Amino acid sequence: MSYMELKNVTYRYPLAEQDALKNINYHFEQGKLYGIIGENGGGKTTFCDLMKGLIPSFYGGDLTGEVFIKGKEIRDWESSELASSIGYIFQNPFTQISGIKETVFEEIALGLENLGVEREEIIERVTNVVKQLKIEHLIKNNPNKLSGGQRQRVAFASIIAMETDILVIDEPTSQLDPKGTSDIFEIIHLLKEQGKTILLVEHKIDLIAEYADEVLVIKQGELITSGKTSEVFSNVELLNEGVNIPQIALLSNDMKEHGKPFETFAITKSQAREQILKKGSEKICQ
Amino acid sequence: MSIEVQNVSFAYPNGYVANENLNFTIEKGERVAIVGQNGAGKTTAVKLLNGLHKPTQGEVLVDGTNTKERTVAQISKYVGYVFQNPDDQIFNNTVRAELEYSFKHSKLTAEEINTRVERAAELTGIQAYLNMKPFDIPYSIRKFVTIAVFVALDTPYLILDEPTAGQDINGINRLAKLMDILQDEGRSVITITHDMEFVADNFSRVIAMANKRIIADDSARNIFWNNEIVAESNISKPQIGELAEEIGSKNKILFRSELLEYLTQ
Numbered sequence: 365m366s367y368m369e370l371k372n373v374t375y376r377y378p379l380a381e382q383d384a385l386k387n388i389n390y391h392f393e394q395g396k397l398y399g400i401i402g403e404n405g406g407g408k409t410t411f412c413d414l415m416k417g418l419i420p421s422f423y424g425g426d427l428t429g430e431v432f433i434k435g436k437e438i439r440d441w442e443s444s445e446l447a448s449s450i451g452y453i454f455q456n457p458f459t460q461i462s463g464i465k466e467t468v469f470e471e472i473a474l475g476l477e478n479l480g481v482e483r484e485e486i487i488e489r490v491t492n493v494v495k496q497l498k499i500e501h502l503i504k505n506n507p508n509k510l511s512g513g514q515r516q517r518v519a520f521a522s523i524i525a526m527e528t529d530i531l532v533i534d535e536p537t538s539q540l541d542p543k544g545t546s547d548i549f550e551i552i553h554l555l556k557e558q559g560k561t562i563l564l565v566e567h568k569i570d571l572i573a574e575y576a577d578e579v580l581v582i583k584q585g586e587l588i589t590s591g592k593t594s595e596v597f598s599n600v601e602l603l604n605e606g607v608n609i610p611q612i613a614l615l616s617n618d619m620k621e622h623g624k625p626f627e628t629f630a631i632t633k634s635q636a637r638e639q640i641l642k643k644g645s646e647k648i649c650q
Numbered sequence: 651m652s653i654e655v656q657n658v659s660f661a662y663p664n665g666y667v668a669n670e671n672l673n674f675t676i677e678k679g680e681r682v683a684i685v686g687q688n689g690a691g692k693t694t695a696v697k698l699l700n701g702l703h704k705p706t707q708g709e710v711l712v713d714g715t716n717t718k719e720r721t722v723a724q725i726s727k728y729v730g731y732v733f734q735n736p737d738d739q740i741f742n743n744t745v746r747a748e749l750e751y752s753f754k755h756s757k758l759t760a761e762e763i764n765t766r767v768e769r770a771a772e773l774t775g776i777q778a779y780l781n782m783k784p785f786d787i788p789y790s791i792r793k794f795v796t797i798a799v800f801v802a803l804d805t806p807y808l809i810l811d812e813p814t815a816g817q818d819i820n821g822i823n824r825l826a827k828l829m830d831i832l833q834d835e836g837r838s839v840i841t842i843t844h845d846m847e848f849v850a851d852n853f854s855r856v857i858a859m860a861n862k863r864i865i866a867d868d869s870a871r872n873i874f875w876n877n878e879i880v881a882e883s884n885i886s887k888p889q890i891g892e893l894a895e896e897i898g899s900k901n902k903i904l905f906r907s908e909l910l911e912y913l914t915q
Contacts, residue, residue, distance in 0.1 A: 511693070539688070636893055640913065
């Protein structure tokens with residue numbers, strides 16, 4: 365039995381004229397990180413909403429096919445139960461912040477209060493997570509007066525504190541500087557090491573190449589390509605489908621076209637470095 | 651014609667100093683990227699350019715006029731500022747109404763306004779959304795709606811605050827093309843962004859900020875290959891540049907074509 369599974373899933377929003385998701389089938393294994401990529405408006409966020417259980421319970425509309433989360437069909441889950449199994453980090457941090465709490469500390473504690481976690485444990489979890497995300501200096505600030513990047517860290521902290529087994533993360537770093545982005549990805553990697561199953565929507569394709577085990581490419585509601593990250597990105601033709609390809613994968617392709625291919629097709633910087641240094645030392649040996 | 655920022659510092663009313671001693675000039679038709687750490691003061695700095703903030707020390711001159719002597723409404727005819735969060739800017743019921751709103755007190759004829767709106771919609775790729783409610787369209791498209799407002803207004807200076815956030819490759823390409831067209835028309839574009847590949851691809855001049863100050867104002871190549879500046883401003887080289895450095899190239903490589911040449915020579 366798969367940890368999570370989609371079987372012939374088609375979905376249409378209420379009043380919509382077209383399906384937002386079309387006949388999607390996929391197996392998700394526990395403890396893996398799945399990158400979800402593709403054009404905006406193609407269905408990535410709808411896909412996240414589905415995996416979070418917001419479809420059809422919150423949005424309504426027509427859902428056909430089956431969605432299994434931890435072996436149980438999505439329609440059989442209580443929404444409160446789902447909330448303690450799946451954490452969801454919104455695309456837009458300006459939307460995620462509740463707006464009703466006066467300090468960052470209370471904001472992060474809000475989700476835990478709703479889950480009925482004991483007071484002492486709330487304090488402990490919030491204290492740990494603000495350390496982890498380097499936002500200790502913000503805990504007394506008003507969440508509504510934070511910068512975009514700060515809000516994004518607070519939104520992230522709120523969900524990590526809930527310690528769910530599954531995380532659905534929709535563009536967690538869109539407002540962050542490059543250093544802040546790599547900090548967040550280190551945390552995502554750490555969460556994966558802890559055995560969490562992660563679905564991640566992200567436009568920063570280099571990071572998907574580095575961290576995702578598998579990639580799903582969604583276009584106009586269809587799953588047009590999927591599989592191991594290295595295999596998906598070695599198909600540079602995907603550029604024609606509005607999918608960004610890592611510069612390093614394009615470099616590997618360029619090398620191939622120039623008759624000097626890398627021994628194995630590199631999609632990340634460290635893979636390319638290894639290949640280049642290897643080639644270099646071969647040259648010297650000759 | 652230029653925007654001149656002379657020895658400018660800015661403190662919020664609560665006393666928090668957000669910018670210290672900024673000095674730079676934006677010439678007519680120039681394109682500049684502002685990069686740097688979250689909280690470095692980038693957004694505060696650009697809000698000084700259109701008068702949303704007035705310097706607590708120093709002067710900002712827009713085409714020779716001190717911003718302290720003008721209202722935001724007056725300055726915004728010259729300097730358009732597109733907010734970081736489109737939802738802070740949008741308030742009309744339809745996208746078309748949002749674009750037309752700024753012409754409320756304009757002397758242009760209805761026909762001229764319509765031409766401007768249609769053209770702005772075309773350049774920003776939002777024609778299909780003109781009759782929709784702004785909040786029914788995706789965030790990344792809403793950002794283009796807020797950009798279209800100022801494209802329609804035809805301001806000589808345009809400030810884009812993180813336009814690349816959340817954009818897919820189509821959106822990034824559309825932005826790049828839009829900036830080319832604006833530059834051809836002699837308009838200046840000042841862009842805050844965290845997308846380093848976008849910076850390398852589209853900007854020859856880059857201002858790097860850290861801790862309230864400008865720490866470098868130079869070509870993209872010189873900034874990305876100065877590791878002290880990169881570290882201090884929390885930015886990074888584009889990945890191709892990082893790879894070039896790691897394999898020992900000293901050629902200040904930023905682009906794939908350059909690295910390919912280095913590897914295959």
